[in-house]
Amino acid sequence: MENFSVCKLVRKNCLAFEPYVAGKPIETLKRELGLKHIIKIASNENPLGPSKKAVAAIKNIVKKVYFYPDFNSTDLKNAIASKFKVNSKTVLVGAGSDELIEIIGKLFFTSSDEIVISKHAFVRYKMAVQLMASKSVIVPMKDGLTHDLTAMLKACNKNTKAVFIANPNNPTGTYVTSKEIESFLQKLPKNKYGMKPLVVIDEAYYEYASFKKDYPQTLKYLAKNPNLIVLRTFSKIYALAGARVGYGFTSEGVADYIERIRPPFNLNIFAQAGAIASLKDDSQVKRSLSHIRKEMKFVTDGLKKMKIPFIDSVANFVLFSVAPLSGTDIFKKLLREGVIVRAMAEYDLDGYIRVTIGTRAENQLFLNKLKKVLGK
Numbered sequence: 001m002e003n004f005s006v007c008k009l010v011r012k013n014c015l016a017f018e019p020y021v022a023g024k025p026i027e028t029l030k031r032e033l034g035l036k037h038i039i040k041i042a043s044n045e046n047p048l049g050p051s052k053k054a055v056a057a058i059k060n061i062v063k064k065v066y067f068y069p070d071f072n073s074t075d076l077k078n079a080i081a082s083k084f085k086v087n088s089k090t091v092l093v094g095a096g097s098d099e100l101i102e103i104i105g106k107l108f109f110t111s112s113d114e115i116v117i118s119k120h121a122f123v124r125y126k127m128a129v130q131l132m133a134s135k136s137v138i139v140p141m142k143d144g145l146t147h148d149l150t151a152m153l154k155a156c157n158k159n160t161k162a163v164f165i166a167n168p169n170n171p172t173g174t175y176v177t178s179k180e181i182e183s184f185l186q187k188l189p190k191n192k193y194g195m196k197p198l199v200v201i202d203e204a205y206y207e208y209a210s211f212k213k214d215y216p217q218t219l220k221y222l223a224k225n226p227n228l229i230v231l232r233t234f235s236k237i238y239a240l241a242g243a244r245v246g247y248g249f250t251s252e253g254v255a256d257y258i259e260r261i262r263p264p265f266n267l268n269i270f271a272q273a274g275a276i277a278s279l280k281d282d283s284q285v286k287r288s289l290s291h292i293r294k295e296m297k298f299v300t301d302g303l304k305k306m307k308i309p310f311i312d313s314v315a316n317f318v319l320f321s322v323a324p325l326s327g328t329d330i331f332k333k334l335l336r337e338g339v340i341v342r343a344m345a346e347y348d349l350d351g352y353i354r355v356t357i358g359t360r361a362e363n364q365l366f367l368n369k370l371k372k373v374l375g376k
């Protein structure tokens with residue numbers, strides 16, 4: 001046997017990486033737990049499913065599968081640009097907004113850079129920072145588990161290359177207002193590069209949150225803030241999570257460099273066709289929004305009845321507390337009852353569980369099973 005040690009070859013900052021632990025497939029769980037019926041309300045997917053137009057477009061494109069996709073996703077970028085009234089040269093696309101987060105890291109972050117992130121923010125920001133051996137500067141949240149933009153501003157110094165703001169945030173479901181964002185963008189101090197750090201505002205749940213009047217419409221800040229990158233996705237309200245389509249908006253200069261390092265063909269033909277068709281179907285979005293607002297009330301009313309504290313959410317999920325019990329224990333008990341939710345230990349929120357708003361039947365079953373496992 002050759003004397004081979006992979007650990008000596010792996011970059012030091014990657015040695016401590018753990019593989020991403022995704023939930024087990026429903027069929028596997030059914031077999032393991034001996035259950036006939038399992039519901040998954042764990043990944044903030046849209047239970048009403050995608051637009052029929054998107055499904056038809058995906059089916060229709062199957063016959064073209066022997067061709068490579070358009071490497072530039074030209075039609076999709078143009079469709080996004082025309083819907084949001086921006087220049088298509090400022091539109092980004094990625095295999096999920098997840099890929100865009102990683103590309104931003106690969107393009108910009110060096111080992112001497114600091115990246116400011118809120119404590120219970122979406123976990124993929126930290127991972128992009130770790131991948132590039134940069135330093136995450138973690139800022140505690142305010143009461144109510146909301147980003148503390150004042151504290152995040154104070155955490156910025158000469159070494160700050162970027163700031164990540166998930167708005168609304170996953171897993172807390174809380175948001176920062178337009179006033180707060182405007183003041184933040186304006187007050188950001190210059191770094192050692194002689195300019196304001198990049199500000200990545202991740203709006204994966206943008207459509208869900210837009211019913212709040214003070215929720216920021218960030219695209220209007222792009223003209224004056226070339227350091228701003230706004231990320232969105234087709235995974236959530238458009239219900240195309242399996243197709244992997246994320247998108248974003250930024251300045252032409254940033255977009256130009258992201259284009260240079262993005263993998264060619266990163267959006268497959270199904271992703272491009274499904275996303276383009278989704279943008280033409282406002283009724284699917286409207287239906288999903290009204291469903292989630294109604295069902296969010298149903299779920300949170302149920303939590304209230306059981307006297308379970310929860311964080312007000314403007315997204316399609318809600319974070320609730322089972323403390324002093326362990327969130328992981330309750331997660332496991334719910335799993336045995338056929339209900340998959342999300343435990344929050346990886347977010348440093350041990351006593352919490354995040355549940356996605358599902359169909360009425362799923363929500364009812366979840367509340368019944370929660371009541372049972374908590375002995376309420």
Ligand SMILES: Cc1ncc(COP(=O)(O)O)c(C=O)c1O
Pocket residue numbers: 043044095096097098099122166168169170202204232233234235241244245246
């Ligand atoms: C805040 C936030 N950003 C980004 C993503 C990634 O979404 P996707 O890669 O499916 O576009 C998620 C997914 O849960 C999220 O919650």
